[in-house]
Amino acid sequence: MNLWNYQLAASPDPAKTDLELRHVTCGEHLCDAQHLDCLAVLNSVAAAHASACSQP
Numbered sequence: 001m002n003l004w005n006y007q008l009a010a011s012p013d014p015a016k017t018d019l020e021l022r023h024v025t026c027g028e029h030l031c032d033a034q035h036l037d038c039l040a041v042l043n044s045v046a047a048a049h050a051s052a053c054s055q056p
Contacts, residue, residue, distance in 0.1 A: 001046060001047055001050040001056075002056065003043075003046070005023060005024050005025045005056070006021060006022065006023055006024065006030075006046045007021075007022055007024055008020070008021055008022075008033055008042075009022055011032075016032070018032040018033055018034060018035075019032070019033045020032055020033065021033055021042055021045060021046065023046070023049055023050075023053060023055075025053075025055045025056065026053055026054075026055045028049065028053070030045050030046065030049050031045050
């Protein structure tokens with residue numbers, strides 16, 4: 001899994017304040033990053049997606 005293919009970005013929805021974890025390659029929104037989320041949680045979400053995604 002290449003972590004450079006995942007990014008935290010502002011939501012296109014102006015009502016949302018949390019950043020979104022997205023897989024840049026396929027464009028899928030994986031989760032909203034909450035202020036208490038640690039890197040281990042975000043990494044596990046990305047790893048689960050990487051194992052199922054057809055685009056690395």
